[in-house]
Amino acid sequence: MNxxxxxxxxxxxxxxxxxxxxxxxxxQRADWRREWSAELWHMRRSCPPSELLSWKAEQTAAAFCxxxxxxxxxxxxxxxxxxxxxPSQHGSAGxxxxxxxxxxxxxxxxxxxxxxxxxxxxxxxxxxxxGLVLLQSDLxxxxxxxxxxxQQFLDLKASRQRxxxxxAFYRMTKETLSPxxxxxxxxxxxxxxxxxxxxxxxxxxFVALSSxxxxxxxxxxxxxxxxxxxxxxxxxxxxxxxxxxxMAARVLGVLxxxxxxxxxxxxxxxxxxxxxISRSAVGYVVAHTTRFGQAEIYDDRLHINAFVTDDPDAxxxxxxxDERTRGPWTIFRFAVFLAFLALPAxxxxxxxxxxxxxxxxxxxxxxxxxxxxxxxxxxxxxxxYFASLDLSYWNxxxxxxxxxxxxxxxxxxxxxxxxxxxxxxxxxxxxxxxxRVTHPAQxxxxxxxxxxxxxxxxMCTSGHTLLxxxxxxxxxxxxxxxxYLDTSWKFLFAGTGVG
Amino acid sequence: xxxxMKLSHTAAMILQAIDTGCVYGFSIxxxxxxxxxxxYPAMRRLERDELISSxxxxxxxxxxxxRPARKYYKLTAAGRVTLEGxxxxxxxxxxxxxxxxxxxx
Numbered sequence: 001m002n003x004x005x006x007x008x009x010x011x012x013x014x015x016x017x018x019x020x021x022x023x024x025x026x027x028q029r030a031d032w033r034r035e036w037s038a039e040l041w042h043m044r045r046s047c048p049p050s051e052l053l054s055w056k057a058e059q060t061a062a063a064f065c066x067x068x069x070x071x072x073x074x075x076x077x078x079x080x081x082x083x084x085x086x087p088s089q090h091g092s093a094g095x096x097x098x099x100x101x102x103x104x105x106x107x108x109x110x111x112x113x114x115x116x117x118x119x120x121x122x123x124x125x126x127x128x129x130x131g132l133v134l135l136q137s138d139l140x141x142x143x144x145x146x147x148x149x150x151q152q153f154l155d156l157k158a159s160r161q162r163x164x165x166x167x168a169f170y171r172m173t174k175e176t177l178s179p180x181x182x183x184x185x186x187x188x189x190x191x192x193x194x195x196x197x198x199x200x201x202x203x204x205x206f207v208a209l210s211s212x213x214x215x216x217x218x219x220x221x222x223x224x225x226x227x228x229x230x231x232x233x234x235x236x237x238x239x240x241x242x243x244x245x246x247m248a249a250r251v252l253g254v255l256x257x258x259x260x261x262x263x264x265x266x267x268x269x270x271x272x273x274x275x276x277i278s279r280s281a282v283g284y285v286v287a288h289t290t291r292f293g294q295a296e297i298y299d300d301r302l303h304i305n306a307f308v309t310d311d312p313d314a315x316x317x318x319x320x321x322d323e324r325t326r327g328p329w330t331i332f333r334f335a336v337f338l339a340f341l342a343l344p345a346x347x348x349x350x351x352x353x354x355x356x357x358x359x360x361x362x363x364x365x366x367x368x369x370x371x372x373x374x375x376x377x378x379x380x381x382x383x384x385y386f387a388s389l390d391l392s393y394w395n396x397x398x399x400x401x402x403x404x405x406x407x408x409x410x411x412x413x414x415x416x417x418x419x420x421x422x423x424x425x426x427x428x429x430x431x432x433x434x435x436r437v438t439h440p441a442q443x444x445x446x447x448x449x450x451x452x453x454x455x456x457x458x459m460c461t462s463g464h465t466l467l468x469x470x471x472x473x474x475x476x477x478x479x480x481x482x483x484y485l486d487t488s489w490k491f492l493f494a495g496t497g498v499g
Numbered sequence: 500x501x502x503x504m505k506l507s508h509t510a511a512m513i514l515q516a517i518d519t520g521c522v523y524g525f526s527i528x529x530x531x532x533x534x535x536x537x538x539y540p541a542m543r544r545l546e547r548d549e550l551i552s553s554x555x556x557x558x559x560x561x562x563x564x565x566r567p568a569r570k571y572y573k574l575t576a577a578g579r580v581t582l583e584g585x586x587x588x589x590x591x592x593x594x595x596x597x598x599x600x601x602x603x604x
Binding site: 034035037038039041042043045046063064065066067068069070071073074075078 | 523524525529534535536537538539540543544547566567568569570
């Protein structure tokens with residue numbers, strides 16, 4: 001036989017084996033192909049030297065290789081049978097973790113998309129200098145109301161206060177704001193002291209505070225929303241002159257969304273010297289406390305004697321800003337703490353591990369069980385964090401007290417009922433394979449409680465355990481118990497992978 | 500139960516061949532005269548039923564002899580019991596493929 005032809009026929013045999021191997025599952029394929037290649041090699045070596053180059057030898061080799069298809073079909077069939085009789089993943093630990101991870105991914109994706117969540121989850125955007133308080137008249141109880149007049153602010157600034165070393169005033173007005181002279185919608189403009197953003201801190205990165213007086217014009221800081229709607233997000237607006245009402249002002253910068261945490265919602269901040277402050281207008285006063293002043297803060301409040309000219313007996317309260325800048329993580333931690341405190345009130349915290357005999361799962365199995373429980377808790381807490389943010393800031397673009405309350409409430413309820421579900425789920429999982437026990441069967445009669453136990457029996461479909469849950473807890477059978485099945489039960493679960 | 504499993508004549512021949520020392524696929528083909536498309540699938544099923552078990556030859560041995568490593572098969576305890584039952588069922592089995600002891604007699 002022509003050596004080239006022989007080579008071609010040898011290649012054809014290898015193609016046969018390769019094609020047949022495609023029927024075999026990927027994890028078995030390499031082993032299967034290795035065995036057939038070795039067998040083909042030995043088959044060829046077994047040919048007598050006289051027949052080695054004959055057509056008969058090639059026919060024999062081809063017939064041998066064609067048999068590989070039957071073998072591959074057989075391996076494929078066995079594999080399929082095994083898959084059919086293998087216990088399904090329903091109720092397994094993996095399935096549970098898969099769904100929890102899916103929920104976590106969903107809530108995380110939503111959190112990435114929602115603008116309000118983005119702002120809240122970046123504390124660097126709204127951090128302000130420590131020691132700041134909002135001064136308010138003690139005649140008012142609403143912490144978000146403007147209570148101090150311009151005159152009171154100027155008097156306070158002129159007086160000596162040992163607990164305060166910096167003051168800034170702002171008040172809200174409705175004015176037009178536009179790059180030109182044409183009519184525009186009204187915006188909320190905060191007329192503020194020059195030092196407002198310097199006092200708040202953290203604004204240096206987006207506001208050029210040092211240039212505030214260089215041009216002789218008042219300065220204005222735009223909100224992110226106004227910048228985008230009125231100026232189409234044009235970055236060249238910084239440094240240009242715009243009209244705020246009848247006044248020309250130079251744009252200092254744009255405040256990122258969610259950065260403004262003080263009372264009052266403003267679209268722009270017009271920074272003016274104190275001499276321009278209207279004495280009769282009512283507004284807000286922000287104060288920076290000294291070390292002495294901080295020592296006097298009790299319950300987030302600082303008492304200040306105003307000594308103002310128009311009312312010498314008026315007292316002021318300084319309310320700390322900590323509440324407004326604590327961020328979602330602090331609220332979430334508090335909600336988790338509350339949920340764990342409340343958990344024993346709605347369910348038993350026992351894991352229901354008592355059993356009929358002294359048999360106990362191995363240390364590795366116990367460890368596996370605890371790792372599974374810990375993973376579930378970690379996933380639940382992560383879901384609660386992101387889902388509560390999604391719910392609270394679904395419709396909000398930034399901070400609001402309502403959103404904070406919504407986050408606290410949603411985190412609390414998700415953690416509380418989530419932990420309850422985790423404990424119930426854990427109690428109904430076979431200690432050996434962590435599969436949920438199924439096939440509940442009623443055992444006994446309630447009328448014979450004191451003669452024999454009655455309740456529900458559930459079984460592990462892998463044949464490891466039976467779970468007995470008493471219908472009526474008694475002093476001798478108060479909680480659920482596990483019965484570990486020995487090998488004599490094996491034949492009942494044959495074909496389900498017991499072992 | 501496994502010990503009461505009734506084998507086909509072909510499967511019994513393959514078990515008998517393995518028992519006589521034909522421990523890899525091609526040697527079983529030679530001993531029984533069955534084609535590869537019959538022998539290998541039958542061995543897969545016997546292995547699935549835990550009547551035979553397989554192991555790969557050490558690569559160093561194959562390298563020393565300058566050939567590819569082979570997969571060897573041997574009877575399990577259950578396979579031996581089943582083979583005993585099959586010999587009673589197929590009396591000619593041992594005559595067709597005599598065991599090493601029978602050959603020495």
